[in-house]
Amino acid sequence: MVAPTTPGTTPTPTNDAPVADAAARLNRLADGYLVTAALHVAAELGVADVLDRGACDAERLAAEVGARPGPLSRVLRLLVAEGVLVEFPDGTFSLTPSGRLLRSDVPGSLRGVVRARGGVYATAAPALAEAVREGGVAFERARGEPFFEHLAQHPAELAAFQASMVDRSARAAADVLAVYDFGRFRRLVDVGGGFGVLLSAILTATSGVSGVLFDRAEVVASARVPEGTEVVAGDFFAGVPAGGDAYLLSWILHDWDDADARRILTRCREAMGPDGTLLVVDAMLPERAADGPAVIRLDVTMLLLATGCERTGREFGELFASAGFTLRRIVPTASPLGLVVLEAVPA
Ligand SMILES: C[S@@+](CC[C@H](N)C(=O)[O-])C[C@H]1O[C@@H](n2cnc3c(N)ncnc32)[C@H](O)[C@@H]1O
Known part of the structure; x- marks a missing residue:
């Protein structure tokens, strides 16, 4: 419920509902880092390539991708909540259309993009506030060297970055x-x-x-x-x-x-x-x-x-x-x- 307003004034909440909506929205936005991290897990482990062969439970999936079933299952359920995977009553998971884009080597794949964003890019995020306040580049503050020089010394991060560029x-x-x-x-x-x-x-x-x-x-x-x-x-x-x-x-x-x-x-x-x-x-x-x-x-x-x-x-x-x-x-x-x-x- 929003109180009536005269033109040019800001609507005033008359009860808690809009405030609760605003808090839910902000909480969800602030949890964006969890979604990035969960997508990164799926992309790093190659979860979508396994699920593309058929629905599968966390136990079997964990054995295929080399992970622990308990933690993997919790991450998969976040991806279910975000519409990337589907969970069936028998405990198996499969891919939604968005989840299918995490497969490797398929047209339109975003696996490389997700690996770069959740990996090397995300490492710079904690330094952004400092860079905005004082200037400089967040990545250089966080990692101690310019981005492309850093990649040249870190083959795994270079591979993730270039995979991202290839996809894009x-x-x-x-x-x-x-x-x-x-x-x-x-x-x-x-x-x-x-x-x-x-x-x-x-x-x-x-x-x-x-x-x-x-x-x-x-x-x-x-x-x-x-x-x-x-x-x-x-x-x-x-x-x-x-x-x-x-x-x-x-x-x-x-x-x-x-x-x-x-x-x-x-x-x-x-x-x-x-x-x-x-x-x-x-x-x-x-x-x-x-x-x-x-x-x-x-x-x-x-x-x-x-x-x-x-x-x-x-x-x-x-x-x-x-x-x-x-x-x-x-x-x-x-x-x-x-x-x-x-x-x-x-x-
Ligand atoms: C954002 S990527 C774009 C790659 C490609 N042009 C594309 O459209 O996907 C930037 C590219 O610039 C290259 N690069 C960065 N510094 C460079 C330099 N000093 N000399 C030559 N290439 C450089 C990187 O290795 C990387 O491949």
């Missing part, structure tokens, strides 16, 4: 290819291309284009790209491979603040000829938070992990101009993450 890039590739034709390019350099998921999708879908995959040495060592693709290891702050007529930065600029993003763009500008094209694939920050909650969450992920941020179209235009590029067009995609393709040319 596979979905992004379909969204990007649906709206952007790469057929007019001859040689496409994917700068910070990770394992090459997006580049491989572009090269497979587009004839007449050759590709160069460029990333850190420990990353390109595990890349999987079509035959004939050049794979180059290096540091994009020092320089990027020359000779491309298109340079692709997919989910790169959002990792870095304006000064570092400008350095990467400048290296691309130096490597390309006057007729080159810069292609940036990134999420575009909405003007109002309510218009893009997923992008807003991504923006806070950047606040946790790195110096970067998501940017509005105007901010991208200004950043490009400061590195000698003119933003020519912004092509929206159907991605729920607000992904766009920004096309720029040397000014």
Whole structure:
């Protein structure tokens, strides 16, 4: 029950019900860390791959994934409460449509994404308040070194991060290819291309284009790209491979603040000829938070992990101009993450 109000005044609760609703909502939000942790357990142990073969009780599941049945059963029941699993009267569990996305190596899989969020990303969360109060990067405060340098020294966390990128890039590739034709390019350099998921999708879908995959040495060592693709290891702050007529930065600029993003763009500008094209694939920050909650969450992920941020179209235009590029067009995609393709040319 809410007391009647005159226009422009705030509704006043007349009994405890709205207050109880508000408390329940806030409690649920604050318990989000438990859901992240439970999803992480399921993803780490490969629970969904076992349940995909048929419904199974906690005892048998625990034996298959190498866990203790009691604790596993309690975690599974939280995932039931959250709609990720179903529990049957005989004590067996199976997957809901959301739970099926925790399987490995299936189209649309989110297993890698969940492993990264509940693992290496979550380790930065306790330091966020300090970083907001005093500045700096939460991840660096929590772990003592910058994110990508840390990954280079921790192969298990690097593998989880790259698995997350592979999952996300596979979905992004379909969204990007649906709206952007790469057929007019001859040689496409994917700068910070990770394992090459997006580049491989572009090269497979587009004839007449050759590709160069460029990333850190420990990353390109595990890349999987079509035959004939050049794979180059290096540091994009020092320089990027020359000779491309298109340079692709997919989910790169959002990792870095304006000064570092400008350095990467400048290296691309130096490597390309006057007729080159810069292609940036990134999420575009909405003007109002309510218009893009997923992008807003991504923006806070950047606040946790790195110096970067998501940017509005105007901010991208200004950043490009400061590195000698003119933003020519912004092509929206159907991605729920607000992904766009920004096309720029040397000014
Ligand atoms: C957010 S991921 C994006 C990967 C890929 N472009 C995609 O769309 O999925 C950022 C990539 O930048 C790479 N990276 C970070 N620092 C780098 C550097 N100094 N030189 C080259 N690559 C770097 C990382 O290894 C990682 O693959």
